[in-house]
Amino acid sequence: MHKHYIVSVFALLLNLSAASAITRDSIGVENYKGKKLIIHQVVAKDTYYSIGRRYNVVPKDIMSFNDNKFLQIGVILKVPTNLPFIAPAATTTANRKNQPAVAAPATTDGELAEHIVQKKENLNMLAERYGTTVNEIKRVNNMNSVNLSIGQVLKMPGKPAEQPAQNQQQAQVPAVQPKAEETVVKTQIPPENRYKKSEKPAKKKDAVDAKPEEFLEHKVASNETMYSIATTYKMTMDQLKAKNNLTDNSLRVGQKLLIRGQYPAKNAATTSETNTDTLNSIKDPSLRLPASRYGLNQMDEKGTGIWIADADLDPSKMLVLHRSAPIGTVMKITNPMTNRSTFAKVVGKFTENESTKDVIIVMTKAVADALGALDKRFYCNLTYGGQDNEQ
Incomplete structure (x- = not known):
């Protein structure tokens, strides 16, 4: 019998030690x-x-x-x-069911209130809420650190502040309703006219479009091409040709090209142009009108040209040989492949052989380089004065 008592007492001591260890x-x-x-x-x-x-x-x-x-x-x-899990003795089951999870004190015991730690709570926050200090909370709960865990039960010295209740009452206050006058002002504009654009900008745009385009004319200089002129004025070659009613890319030195705007009416310009040409002819005997106006002929030829290296022709000078053009004639030579033109002087005639067969002109290397010729034989256009120009 005594042995059973001893075993029971020993088991009780083990349970007490296990409970204290927990x-x-x-x-x-x-x-x-x-x-x-x-x-x-x-x-x-x-x-x-x-x-x-x-x-x-x-x-x-x-x-x-x-x-x-x-x-x-x-x-x-x-x-x-x-x-x-045993809940605190002072907190009944009925109170726990009716109490929200965020409730601060569950019950009070004299001057100490029990508080269940919620998410994001710390000792500083709890001390401010209960009107106490962090050290006082640690002393009452025998805490060695400030670390808290969710669900931890703390004894709080003091009473919770009533600030949350006041905030809840303020949150329940309905928002101030807008005044009736303001509502009337907002609804005065018909819906169909709210997004209608003003017509004033359109009138200004029309006035700008009606302004005449600035007149601009370009005078062709030597070694200029249709491509270089169009690039200078940020145009395409087709735009420049259409503006001046041109059918090909050939240009002559001194030719005037219309870049922007329009020429004046023909009737008004004819009289003034004729008078100007007459006065210029009197002051300066140089030709002001086309050669046909003075009874001169202009010869145009198209065919194959060739450049040669001949001891009788200086390769650094602009010299050519032609079948029929008089010696001393200055002719304009154009390479349609590169749209480049130059002037050269006729110094003699050439005889037809194997190298000059089916050729209309023989030139020096300097003339071919000025025309941008890539091959020794290439297609070219010739323009020069006719036989009547000799007299």
Whole structure:
């Protein structure tokens, strides 16, 4: 009989030691599915095995519950147990059902109120709410650190402030309704006219478009081409040709090209142009009108040209040989492939042989380079005065 008593007393002592071990070194408890969940803060030399022995829990259960978290000083672990969770004695079941999760004090015991720690709460916030200090809260709850865990029950010295209730009352106040006069002003504009654009900008645009384009004319200089002139004025060759009613790319020195604007009416310009030409002819006997106006002929030829290296022709000078043009004639030579023109002087006639067969002109290397010739034989256009120009 005495042996049974001794065994019973020994078992009771073991249960008491296990119960004290469960709460030893813990910083709080939580309710996890009706079971007590111990909150433990890791200290030096702690391992999963030592923590399991401390709380009488299998180490593998602690590791699985905490996802095998790496242990270091200050880490918070949650230790699952099979012990039932017992709520504070002063808080009844009916009060817990009716009380929201964010309620501050559950009950009061003399001057101490119980508070369940919620998410994002800290000791500074609780001390301000209950009108106390952090050190006082730590002293009352025998705390060695300021770390808190969700669900932890704290005894708070003091009473909670009534600020949340006042804020809730202010939140329930309905927003100020807009005045009736303001509503009338907003609805005065018909919906169909709200997005209608003003017609004033359109009138200004019409006035700008009606302004005549500035007149601009270009006088062709030597070695200028249709492409170079169009590029200078940021135009295309087709635009420049259409502006001046041209059918090809050939140009002559002194030719005037219309770039912008329009020429004046023909009737008004004919008289003034005739008078100007007459006065210029009197002052300067040089030709002011086309050669046909003075009974002269202009010869135009198209065919193959060739450049040669002849000892009788200086390759650095602009010299050519022609079948019929008189010696001394200055003719204009155009290369339609490069749209480049130049002037050269006739110094003699050439005889037809194997190299000059089907050729209309023979030239020096200087003339071919001025025309941008890529081959020794190339197609070209000739313009020069006829036989009557000799006299």
